Amino acid sequence: MNTPIRRIAIAVMALILLLLGNLTYVQVVKAGDYRDDPRNQRVLLAEYARKRGQISADGQVLAQSVETDDRLKYQRQYTDGPAYSPLTGYYSVIYSSSGLERYADPVLNGSDDRLFARRLSDLITGRDPSGGNVVLTVKPSVQERAYQEMSEKGYEGAVVALQPKTGEILAMVSTPSFDPNPLASHNSATQQQAWKAENAADPATLPNRAIDQTFPPGSTFKLVDVAAALQNGYTPDSQLTAAPNIKLTNTNTTLENYAGTQCGTGQTASLREALARSCNTAFAQLGGELGADKLRAQADAFGIGRSDLSIPMPVTASGVGDLPDTAAVQQSSIGQRDVRLTPLQNAMIVASIANGGQTMAPHVIKEVQGPDLDVIDTTEPDRLGRSMPAGVAATLTDMMIGSEARTSGGGKITGVQIASKTGTAEHGTDPKNTPPHAWYVAFAPANDPQVAVAVLVENGGDRALEATGGSVAAPIGRAVIAEALRGGQ
Amino acid sequence: MAAPGLSAARPGGANGREGAPALPTGRTIELLLLVFAAVIVTGALVLVEANQEQELTPTLLYVGLAYLVVLTLAHLAVRKFAPYADPLILPSVALLNGLGLVMIHRLDLADQDRAALLGQPVPDSLVFKQILWTAVGLALFIAVLWLVKDHRTLARYGFTCGLVGLVLLALPGLLPSSISEVNGAKLWIRIGGAGIQPGEFAKILLIIFFAAFLVQKRDLFSTAGRRFLGMELPRARDLAPLLVAWGLSVGVLVVERDLGSSLLFFGILLVLLYAATERVSWMLIGIGFFVIGALIAYQLFGHVQVRVQVWLDPFSDYDNRGYQIAQALFGLGTGGVGGTGLGAGRPDLVPFAESDFIFSSLGEELGLIGLASILVVYLVLITRGLRSALAVRDSFGKLLATGLSFAVALQIFVVIGGVTKLIPLTGLTLPFLSYGGSSLVANYALVAMLLRISNAARAPLTRRPAAPAVPIADAGTELVQRPAVGPTTGPVPGPTGGRP
Numbered sequence: 001m002n003t004p005i006r007r008i009a010i011a012v013m014a015l016i017l018l019l020l021g022n023l024t025y026v027q028v029v030k031a032g033d034y035r036d037d038p039r040n041q042r043v044l045l046a047e048y049a050r051k052r053g054q055i056s057a058d059g060q061v062l063a064q065s066v067e068t069d070d071r072l073k074y075q076r077q078y079t080d081g082p083a084y085s086p087l088t089g090y091y092s093v094i095y096s097s098s099g100l101e102r103y104a105d106p107v108l109n110g111s112d113d114r115l116f117a118r119r120l121s122d123l124i125t126g127r128d129p130s131g132g133n134v135v136l137t138v139k140p141s142v143q144e145r146a147y148q149e150m151s152e153k154g155y156e157g158a159v160v161a162l163q164p165k166t167g168e169i170l171a172m173v174s175t176p177s178f179d180p181n182p183l184a185s186h187n188s189a190t191q192q193q194a195w196k197a198e199n200a201a202d203p204a205t206l207p208n209r210a211i212d213q214t215f216p217p218g219s220t221f222k223l224v225d226v227a228a229a230l231q232n233g234y235t236p237d238s239q240l241t242a243a244p245n246i247k248l249t250n251t252n253t254t255l256e257n258y259a260g261t262q263c264g265t266g267q268t269a270s271l272r273e274a275l276a277r278s279c280n281t282a283f284a285q286l287g288g289e290l291g292a293d294k295l296r297a298q299a300d301a302f303g304i305g306r307s308d309l310s311i312p313m314p315v316t317a318s319g320v321g322d323l324p325d326t327a328a329v330q331q332s333s334i335g336q337r338d339v340r341l342t343p344l345q346n347a348m349i350v351a352s353i354a355n356g357g358q359t360m361a362p363h364v365i366k367e368v369q370g371p372d373l374d375v376i377d378t379t380e381p382d383r384l385g386r387s388m389p390a391g392v393a394a395t396l397t398d399m400m401i402g403s404e405a406r407t408s409g410g411g412k413i414t415g416v417q418i419a420s421k422t423g424t425a426e427h428g429t430d431p432k433n434t435p436p437h438a439w440y441v442a443f444a445p446a447n448d449p450q451v452a453v454a455v456l457v458e459n460g461g462d463r464a465l466e467a468t469g470g471s472v473a474a475p476i477g478r479a480v481i482a483e484a485l486r487g488g489q
Numbered sequence: 490m491a492a493p494g495l496s497a498a499r500p501g502g503a504n505g506r507e508g509a510p511a512l513p514t515g516r517t518i519e520l521l522l523l524v525f526a527a528v529i530v531t532g533a534l535v536l537v538e539a540n541q542e543q544e545l546t547p548t549l550l551y552v553g554l555a556y557l558v559v560l561t562l563a564h565l566a567v568r569k570f571a572p573y574a575d576p577l578i579l580p581s582v583a584l585l586n587g588l589g590l591v592m593i594h595r596l597d598l599a600d601q602d603r604a605a606l607l608g609q610p611v612p613d614s615l616v617f618k619q620i621l622w623t624a625v626g627l628a629l630f631i632a633v634l635w636l637v638k639d640h641r642t643l644a645r646y647g648f649t650c651g652l653v654g655l656v657l658l659a660l661p662g663l664l665p666s667s668i669s670e671v672n673g674a675k676l677w678i679r680i681g682g683a684g685i686q687p688g689e690f691a692k693i694l695l696i697i698f699f700a701a702f703l704v705q706k707r708d709l710f711s712t713a714g715r716r717f718l719g720m721e722l723p724r725a726r727d728l729a730p731l732l733v734a735w736g737l738s739v740g741v742l743v744v745e746r747d748l749g750s751s752l753l754f755f756g757i758l759l760v761l762l763y764a765a766t767e768r769v770s771w772m773l774i775g776i777g778f779f780v781i782g783a784l785i786a787y788q789l790f791g792h793v794q795v796r797v798q799v800w801l802d803p804f805s806d807y808d809n810r811g812y813q814i815a816q817a818l819f820g821l822g823t824g825g826v827g828g829t830g831l832g833a834g835r836p837d838l839v840p841f842a843e844s845d846f847i848f849s850s851l852g853e854e855l856g857l858i859g860l861a862s863i864l865v866v867y868l869v870l871i872t873r874g875l876r877s878a879l880a881v882r883d884s885f886g887k888l889l890a891t892g893l894s895f896a897v898a899l900q901i902f903v904v905i906g907g908v909t910k911l912i913p914l915t916g917l918t919l920p921f922l923s924y925g926g927s928s929l930v931a932n933y934a935l936v937a938m939l940l941r942i943s944n945a946a947r948a949p950l951t952r953r954p955a956a957p958a959v960p961i962a963d964a965g966t967e968l969v970q971r972p973a974v975g976p977t978t979g980p981v982p983g984p985t986g987g988r989p
Contacts, residue, residue, distance in 0.1 A: 002879050004764040005891050009875045012898040016868050019902065020861060022911040026821045027857040034822020039807060039815070042823045042835045042853075 044093060049073050053108040053131035053371065055088050055100055057138040063088045063101070068186060076101075076184035082177040083147040086158075086208035087138065087364060089313075090180035094188060095195050099208070100134060100364070103312040107132040107368050114368055114376050132376065133369040137168035142451075145483040149476045150175040156458040157437075157473075158209035158343040161480055164351035164443060164452045166381040167360030169311065170484055172344070178205040203458075211315045214340035215456060218425030219278045219469065220439045221335030223349055226275055226399065228290055228298035230392045236272040236399055240282035248284070248327035255284050255330065258424070258468075276402040278422065280334045287333025292323035295333065301387040302349045303359055304341065311344075311364050318345040335423060347454035349387075350441045353397060354419070354449035356390040358383060401446050408470040409440075411478035416485060417446040418478065422469030435460025440473035444481045451484035453477045515576030515947070516568050522580035523560050530556060530587030533831055537591055540832025541598040548616070552594055555620045556587055559627050570634035571944035575877055578943065581870040582936050585921035586623060586929070588863065591831070592843070592850050593619050593924050599837035615843055615924055622926035626933030633937035640941045644885045647701025654694030657687035658737070662744030675745040688741075688750050689931035692757070692896060693938075695737075699758055700888035703765035707884070735778045746792055749903055749915030755779060756899045757892055764891045765884075800913035813840045817908055820853035828856025843924040845916055848908045863922075864905075871898045874939045880946035890942045893935050 026034075034040060051074055054064040062084045065074040076091045078084065089099015097105065106112035110119065110131035118132070146159040150173055161171040178201075182194035198205050207213055229238070242263035245256035263269040263279035274282035287295060299305065299320045307317035321338020323329050331337040341349075344362060352359040361382040368377040388396070400419035407422050420442030428434035438461060443452035455477040460467030531553055538545050560583050567574050594616040604611050637643060643650070661669035661676050669675040677684045737758075741751045759775040786793045795810060803811035803818070816839040824834060836842045836850035843850070852860045874894030878887045897920050904923075907914035918928040920935075 001764050001767060001884065001887055004767050005875055005878050005887065008760055008764060008891060008895060009872060012871055012875070012895065013868065015898060015902045016864055019905050019909070019911065020864060022906070022909050023821075023852070023857055023860055023864075026818060026909050027825055027852065027860075030818075031822040031825045034819050035825070037819060037822075040819035040823065042819065042838065045835055046829075046833075 047109055048093070050110060051130035051371070052076065052091075053110070053133040053369075055104075055108075055134045055136065057136040057140050057143070060140045062136070063091075063180075075186055076180075078180045078184070080144070081179040081181050082151070083144055083173070084138075085177050085180045086174040086210060087136065087172055088180060090178075090183040092183045092191055092195070093186065094191050095183060098206070099313060100136075103310070103314075104134045104365065107134055110371075112368070115370065118370050118376075130371040132371060133373065134365055135367040135369060136364050137163070137166075137170065137366040137379075138172070138364065139170045139484065141486075142480060142484045143171040143173065146171045146173040146476070146480045147175065147177070149479050150457075151177070153462055155461045155472075155476075156203045156209075157456040157461075159453065159455050159476065159480060160210050160343050160347040161451055161453045161484055162347050162351045162360075162362060164354035164449045165360065167351070167362045167384075168366065168381075169362055169364045170451060171480065172208070172210045172364065174207070174209040176201070176203060176205050208313070209456070209458075210343045211311065211313060212342075214316055214318055214342050214345075215437050215458070216339060216425040216427050217335040217341045217346055218423030218437065218439055219280075219335055220346055220349075220421050220423035220441045220454075221333070221339055221341070222275060222278065222283050223353065223396065223400070223421050223441070224298050224302060224304075225283050225286055225290070225295070225333050226271065226396055227302075227353070227388050227392065228294050229271060229286055230395055231298075231388060232290060232294055234271055234286070236270060236395060238271045239268040240271060240274050240279075241285050242266055242269040242279070243281050246281045246284060248330050249288055250325065251327045253327065255280055255334075257281055272399050272402060275399050275421070276406045278403070283333045284330035288326045288330045290329075290333075291326075292329045295329060296320055296323065298387070301359075301385060302345075302352060303384055304345060309362075311362050313364075315344055315362075316342055318342050335425060343454045343456045346439065346441050346456075347452055348384075350419075350421075350443050350454065351449075351452035352387045353393050353400070354443035354452050355393075357386050357388040357393040359385050359387050397446055400442075404442065407440075407474055408468075409472075409474035409478075411475040411482070413444075413478060413482045413485075416444050416481070418442050418444040418481060419446040419449075420474070420477070422474060424468045433465070435464045436467055438463075438467045438472035439469045440477035442474075442477050442481065444485065451481055453480050453484075455480070514572045515574070516564075516572060519567065519574075519576035519579055520564060522576065523564055523583055526580050526584040526587060527557060527560060529584060530591060533588065533591040534594065536830070537595045537598070537832040540830060541595065541602075548594065548614075552590060552616055552620065555623075556590060559586075559623055562627055563630060566631040566634055567940060570631075570638075571940050573944045573948035574940040575873045575943035575947065577869055577873045578936060578940055581866050581873070582921055582933075584866055585863070585870075588851070589847065589919075589922035589924070590616055590619060590623070592836075592847055592854075592922070595832055595854075596837055596843045596850065598832075599835075603837070618926070619924055619929070622929045623933075625926070626930040629930055630933040630937045633934050634941060637938070637941055640886050640889060640938065640945060641883055643697050643889070643938075644701040644704065647698050647705075650694040651698030651702070654691040654698060655737075657694065658691040658741065659744070660687055662741075669745075676747055676750070686925070686927040688745075688747070689927040690934075692750075692753065693893070693931060693935055695754065696757060696761070696892035696896060697889060699761050700885055700892055703761060703888060704885045707765050735782060746790075747916070748793065748796060748913070749907075749917035752903055752915060753896070753899055753917065755782075757896050760895050760899075761888055761892050765888055796913040796915070800910065803910065813846070814908070814910060814914055816840070817846050817849035818910060820849050821909065824853040824856045826857045828852070828854050828859055830854060844918055845904070845923065846908055847923045848905050848919055851922070852909075864901075867897070867901050871895075873943070877939060877943035877946045881942050882946070886942045886945060890939060893939050896935070897932075 052065040055062045061079060063076060063078050066077055068075045078088060087099055089097060089101040091097045091101040108131045112132060115132050142161055150157060150159060155175055157175060159171060159173040163170055178198045182190050185191050244260050244262050245254050248255055257263060257280050263277055263282055264273050269279060269282055304318045304320060309315040318341040320332055323332060328337060332339050348359060348362060361384045363379050365379055367375050370376050397419045400421055401417060404418045404420040407420060420440060423439030425437040425439060427437060438457040440455040443449040455473040457472045461472040463472050534549055534553055538549050563579060567579060597614050597616050600612050661678055666675060668679055669677050671677050676686045676688055678687055737754055741747055741754060759772065762771045799806065799810050799814060803814040805811065807815050820836055820839055831854050834853040836853045839846045839849055871894050874890055878890035881887055881890060900917055900920055903915055904917045904919045906912040918925045920928065920932045
């Protein structure tokens with residue numbers, strides 16, 4: 001009976017081969033589907049089971065994981081959630097993550113290459129593996145002051161404060177904001193409820209306006225015009241039209257100064273005067289004379305149009321839009337038409353002027369720490385490029401001091417010289433009847449800049465149609481500068 | 490050390506071994522392979538502890554030591570009672586049993602963690618129970634080797650085995666559900682905290698019975714009936730044993746609601762019938778019976794329909810009946826080719842991860858590579874068993890070894906196929922790997938018998954005198970045999986057969 005036994009042996013091998021084939025199908029072909037199935041908790045559980053690193057700034061813990069008694073082991077907790085949520089983001093079991101929770105995830109969850117040695121020693125010594133910590137460049141006092149200024153008045157908008165010499169982000173606020181704590185809840189009902197509420201919120205709370213959205217910069221864009229002009233034969237004393245309104249080249253469209261006023265007292269106004277008074281007609285003329293190429297080149301030099309910027313959260317690209325004819329250039333010169341900047345980009349422009357024309361890469365991570373708070377990596381200041389020679393920057397700074405002198409609004413700081421520019425940007429389908437965006441970009445002290453800020457208050461803040469950059473945004477900007485200088489000195 | 494032993498066997502050849510004085514027993518190879526298995530299992534245990542506890546606990550020492558003691562005793566028993574036994578069978582069993590212990594310990598740790606988190610009392614450690622069962626299994630293993638000096642004596646107890654087997658098989662079905670039912674299947678006899686599944690032992694007893702019965706009545710079933718489509722059909726009255734097997738399986742299915750055992754019994758008996766008669770027609774008729782039985786069962790029994798639906802699309806009823814198999818598939822998929830590493834996955838998410846689903850637990854943490862290796866170890870065990878069936882000289886031994894080996898093969902196919910969604914899930918344990926006392930103990934007895942048969946196949950023929958010494962009268966009896974009828978019980982065939 002050996003023949004049947006041999007056949008049985010062959011049949012057994014066939015059965016085993018069948019099993020192997022099916023296993024290959026399950027574990028290779030379908031493996032990805034099974035692994036990524038939303039009902040498969042394994043990957044998430046593994047991530048939660050590890051103690052996630054903390055996010056801190058200047059010794060103050062902003063986000064940390066605390067041990068729980070449920071199956072997810074660690075619960076994410078945020079202190080002062082809404083003030084910092086544009087930076088920290090949220091960390092949700094159901095809705096993934098945002099902000100640093102997402103873009104610094106490799107460090108926080110411990111998989112970053114810089115933590116490799118640590119992981120290896122964890123394995124050998126038997127320590128609980130845990131993620132690394134992220135220390136921010138943010139100054140809590142500045143961040144909280146900026147958030148307080150914006151939220152107290154119920155403003156929608158953003159504040160960015162940079163250290164111009166290094167590109168460190170001292171504050172980044174977006175209002176209205178959200179509390180990431182309920183989104184990190186281990187109770188799925190709480191999570192779902194919070195997610196629904198945040199998504200339904202109007203104005204939106206989840207986007208970080210400072211980097212996720214772009215806005216027309218209005219008159220703050222005139223700094224770009226001046227930077228281009230001073231490098232193309234113009235001086236602060238070059239004369240431009242002082243007319244209250246002009247017709248755009250080859251069109252019947254009228255462009256007028258704010259409130260239809262004359263630019264100063266004479267027939268012409270100097271470039272210095274025009275910037276201080278923020279005369280639209282003069283800058284329309286200047287932009288037309290410079291031309292699209294020079295204007296765009298200057299914008300590019302400031303980093304406008306870059307889509308690869310990350311802090312490490314990706315920064316939405318700013319842009320000047322299409323400039324097909326002189327009229328378009330004239331309109332764009334006063335920061336209208338299709339010119340759109342993120343508040344961060346606008347802060348980078350003043351920071352670059354403050355730093356003698358050297359633009360620094362903005363960043364929010366100062367240090368990466370191991371789980372024991374030992375420093376593993378420090379972010380070195382990185383140069384993005386030069387926007388203008390140092391001499392031009394000095395001249396422009398001087399002109400911005402003149403602009404600050406003419407800017408209304410409260411909060412002026414005695415003993416500190418600020419260089420600034422305001423903007424009041426029209427937007428929407430009916431610009432004249434839509435409350436404008438109020439801007440204030442500035443740096444101080446003018447002779448040795450320690451902080452550069454950009455403040456955006458959307459839709460007129462509490463002044464509606466009457467709003468101007470000076471009346472609405474400037475007081476906030478000055479308050480932030482004061483706070484930054486107080487802490488920094 | 491192994492190489493000279495192997496080459497020493499060659500000059501004698503298959504038939505020459507009768508005269509060779511210094512035949513290698515293979516015990517040294519077995520010892521080396523056992524050490525190899527112990528090294529793998531110890532390494533796996535250390536990995537589990539490192540990944541789960543981040544430290545080495547005393548449990549590691551207890552489990553490791555107990556395992557080594559079991560291996561040593563088993564090896565010594567083989568050396569003493571079956572010195573010529575196949576050297577690959579015991580190491581294969583040792584490796585599988587060891588990996589099972591490792592995975593059960595690993596799931597213990599996960600359960601303890603969860604209980605600690607939820608503030609519940611710490612659950613019993615299953616690995617210690619499994620070690621206890623391993624010890625019982627070892628005792629039975631040694632007892633079988635010691636008591637059954639010659640497997641042919643078992644043939645004499647064929648009918649007794651059959652009767653006891655039937656009773657064991659039927660007992661849980663006849664007992665009240667409170668004693669016999671666990672998770673919907675009436676397979677148990679539970680007294681106090683401990684429980685056994687008599688079906689596991691019935692399986693072996695019935696294989697002995699069928700092997701003995703078929704050897705006795707072989708010629709009867711081989712009598713040709715009518716020819717049909719080029720095959721010789723058996724006579725209708727000879728279908729009786731097949732009908733008995735079929736009835737037995739259906740009975741198990743109806744009374745005990747156990748699809749897996751039903752399939753297992755039928756498959757084993759069919760294969761034994763085929764091996765005994767060498768008739769493909771038996772197989773085809775049997776498969777016909779199976780199809781008819783399966784169709785009727787599907788129509789009549791709700792639980793069979795549920796099994797099939799869950800098999801076709803486990804995700805459509807994810808929250809309920811499909812949950813277990815879906816979680817097993819998630820685990821296997823997450824493991825992928827390389828696995829998450831021992832102790833680093835979440836196999837505890839699958840219900841019954843340590844018993845029926847231990848294969849998916851291993852798959853999650855060891856990956857396709859690990860599972861393929863485990864399948865190869867099973868294949869080694871099964872093929873060595875079948876090889877002993879080929880090599881052993883008597884028909885009963887051939888049938889018994891075939892039945893026992895194929896029982897393991899079919900059982901792993903049914904279990905693994907079920908867990909990996911190749912076939913509907915039936916609910917059996919994986920021999921040597923799964924947590925479960927009855928299965929482990931019964932399979933140790935099964936392996937002891939395989940070793941006994943392989944010992945008979947490889948041992949020198951001491952009792953048989955050399956050929957010239959055979960009295961002419963005795964020699965004459967061999968000539969009477971009719972090779973044309975089929976393989977004989979004669980003494981001649983070696984491991985390579987030699988008959989057409």
